[in-house]
Amino acid sequence: MLDIRGLSLSLGEFSLDGVDLTVDDGEYFIILGPTGAGKTILLETIAGIYAPASGTISLDGRDITRTDPKDRGIGMVYQDYMLFPHLTVEENIGFGLLQRKTEPDRIRELVSETADLLGIGHLLDRTPGTLSGGEQQRAAIARALVLRPRVLLLDEPLSALDAVTRDRLRRELKAVHRATGTTVVHITHHFEDIFALADRVAVMQDGRIAQTGTPDEVFRKPATEFVAAFTGMENVFYGVSRVRDGEATIDLGAITLRTVTAVEGDVCVGIRPEEMIVSREAFESSAVNAFSGSVTEIQQNGIFSRVVVNAGLPFVAVLTRQSVARLGLAEGEEAHVTFKASAVHVFPR
Known part of the structure; x- marks a missing residue:
């Protein structure tokens, strides 16, 4: 038209x-x-x-x-x-x-x-x-x-x-x-x-x-x-992707992610904050990316809270204030982050 x-x-x-x-x-x-x-x-x-x-x-x-x-x-x-x-x-x-x-x-x-x-x-x-x-x-x-x-x-x-x-x-x-x-x-x-x-x-x-x-x-x-960063995909990291049989491991230095992509070599990866599952104990699920670390920041933002968990890299998650209270999350406390392979978006650098 x-x-x-x-x-x-x-x-x-x-x-x-x-x-x-x-x-x-x-x-x-x-x-x-x-x-x-x-x-x-x-x-x-x-x-x-x-x-x-x-x-x-x-x-x-x-x-x-x-x-x-x-x-x-x-x-x-x-x-x-x-x-x-x-x-x-x-x-x-x-x-x-x-x-x-x-x-x-x-x-x-x-x-x-x-x-x-x-x-x-x-x-x-x-x-x-x-x-x-x-x-x-x-x-x-x-x-x-x-x-x-x-x-x-x-x-x-x-x-x-x-x-x-x-x-x-x-x-x-x-x-x-x-x-x-x-x-x-x-x-x-x-x-x-x-x-x-x-x-x-x-x-x-x-x-x-x-x-x-x-x-x-x-x-x-x-x-x-650019689109990932502009639309609020706060977890943006750089690494090296190696693909085998359609699955990729991405070396980010401190940790390694798993996902499905055909992009190899130097890459940028992004994970949206709302794709992150935060727990006090290791979370049992089919998600292949799970890391332990500690809470470094909790920022209140209306009904939601922005939670940063350092698990080798600073992962940003978005939780309701009720979830933060229910989990007993606090700065300096241990926490785990979990996310699916499909939550990892890969862009060539």
Whole structure:
């Protein structure tokens, strides 16, 4: 539905470098990446704000690479709302329809329908300065959505909001997407957005797409060391892999891991903290990687605790606070870590 091929562009320190990306019709697609990866430039180039140096953008099979932004059928919403302060919410939402010379009665009808969809139908007579951040963001989304775009681009729409408002608007975005079927491309750095909203995810690195897949594929099976580290795979180590009969032993110096991989030689390995089983006694299971050590750190983080066990290498695990208390874990105490061979992800160096 939206097909991007070989898109390249440089703007100062930000750039796109041969971006390839396909977004399916009706999909909620999220783009993740560090600051400077080129996420906003990619969205603005799709919208037509910038012309690429090379590459193509196609929408519904039509090349729109050089098409005027107003003729692309694409809407864009920024994190800072960009509402007109002197216009009412109703006038802000209907502004694009007015520019299209839509009949006034039809404008009122569409504005009312879209405002109700976003839960701001009762605010149409207000001005942006009298609204909360969440209400302003709803108005900005309504202004883009009322034009019935083929693609809606969202540039970190929840970042400026407090946690409670962000969670509420996240649920509303999901409901709006379900109700309208609009194709959405959404930039974020909040992992919660990905699991709550995304059908698929792309991770950007230095102006390129590092990996694309479902949220589970990207977080559980990262394709590169960068993706593993960026998505929170804290246990990242370097070693040497030796493969025999499809099984590998990975020498990390202090310890040796076992896994299944075809990657040999110098490697990087990653294990997600939630894949770690921590126990006070040796844990009996089918997991082939089991090590004893001592707890060096316990850090409380809301309902979860980050536990570090030094077992030759510092393994990070995530446990509930109740589990930490039940196990009697404490800094300086002996502990065991256990994890399956399938939890070890291997990347060539």
